[in-house]
Amino acid sequence: MSISRPTSIRRTAPREIRIEWDDGHVSEFPASLLREFCGCAKCVDEWTGVTRIAPGSIPVSVDVIECEHVGSYAVRFVFTDTHSDGIYSWQRLRRFCPCDGCRGEARARPDSKAEG
Ligand SMILES: [Zn+2]
Numbered sequence: 001m002s003i004s005r006p007t008s009i010r011r012t013a014p015r016e017i018r019i020e021w022d023d024g025h026v027s028e029f030p031a032s033l034l035r036e037f038c039g040c041a042k043c044v045d046e047w048t049g050v051t052r053i054a055p056g057s058i059p060v061s062v063d064v065i066e067c068e069h070v071g072s073y074a075v076r077f078v079f080t081d082t083h084s085d086g087i088y089s090w091q092r093l094r095r096f097c098p099c100d101g102c103r104g105e106a107r108a109r110p111d112s113k114a115e116g
């Protein structure tokens, strides 16, 4: 199974990061959502893999200051709350894609009402 890779990662608006994938998919992440699913050792319990960040606890005012490629498999974001430890692999970014299609897949309900 091949892994989708981003062809473009851009900050298209304040607090909004847009990722275009090589399979044509587009993900639009609010910066606060990216911050929320940070997978660094401070944010995720390394033994259980459970996030320490309570859902909704990240202020929506959080923004991305900087985005830096890590090798050819991931990107690192620097946030306005000075957090910068999170490495976001392509797989992780795609897994957390907030679009309706991906969320629908995650639920995997055959009788899904999702349309369009
Ligand atoms: Zn973190």
Ligand SMILES: [Zn+2]
Pocket: 025, 026, 027, 097, 098, 099, 100, 101, 102, 103
């Ligand atoms: Zn998606």
